[in-house]
Amino acid sequence: MANPITKSLISALIALFLISSSFASSDVPFIVAHKRATTKRLKSGIERVSVSIDIYNQGTSTAYDVSLTDDSWTKELFDVVTGNISQSWERLDAGGILSHSFELEAKVKGMFYGAPAIVTFRIPTKAALQEAYSTPILPLDVLAEKPVVNKLDLAKRLLMKYGSQISVISIIALFVYLVTSPSSASKGSKKKR
Known part of the structure; x- marks a missing residue:
């Protein structure tokens, strides 16, 4: 078993080392x-x-x-x-x-x-x-030769690339709108008393 004085001396040295290193690196x-x-x-x-x-x-x-x-x-x-x-x-x-x-x-x-x-x-x-x-x-x-971007060609390329996704999203949005909006046909089918 270690001597209590040696233990406390080692603990003090470790604490002093940690404190001095934190001061040295932070300032x-x-x-x-x-x-x-x-x-x-x-x-x-x-x-x-x-x-x-x-x-x-x-x-x-x-x-x-x-x-x-x-x-x-x-x-x-x-x-x-x-x-x-x-x-x-x-x-x-x-x-x-x-x-x-x-x-x-x-x-x-x-x-x-x-x-x-x-x-x-x-x-x-x-x-x-x-x-x-x-x-x-x-x-x-x-000073590079930068091609002139035609906006119509850019729109065509985007439509060709993402056209199918846009159409699917549009169809889903239209379906959700039709399901959630009140129907005018249901109002006309009520009988008058």
Whole structure:
């Protein structure tokens, strides 16, 4: 049987370890960045890409000297129309959100695969800058030939694909309506006294 002093010492060490690990892991910023890109055709041969990056601090302490850089948009492929591809802020409080957006104009036709944006920030307890990466974007087909969608052809294709389901649902709905609605024939069959 173990010594009671050894037992209490082991229990105290386990409790101290659990308390210190919870303090160590919970008192830091946790940066999550979400990057989105959408294309917009202005006229033939001109397409713009709108980029939006949201930075969230899901941690329990403030991140300082927050800096965002998105270098995946090379000058050979895109011109910056509005905004900057980099931005910096003094701080991001716990539970806070920062947003940055910019617009680019495409120069070259083809598929574009963007890399994640890089977010750097400083934690007061650490000397080195910390890094976080945003989510990557889906591939963009820049300046692609997009077929013109004829609404009549679209309606025909939908009718061909879902026509039988629509007709069955319509017949069931008509049957339910006829069964549940009062019949005018039953009113006329009553005898007058």
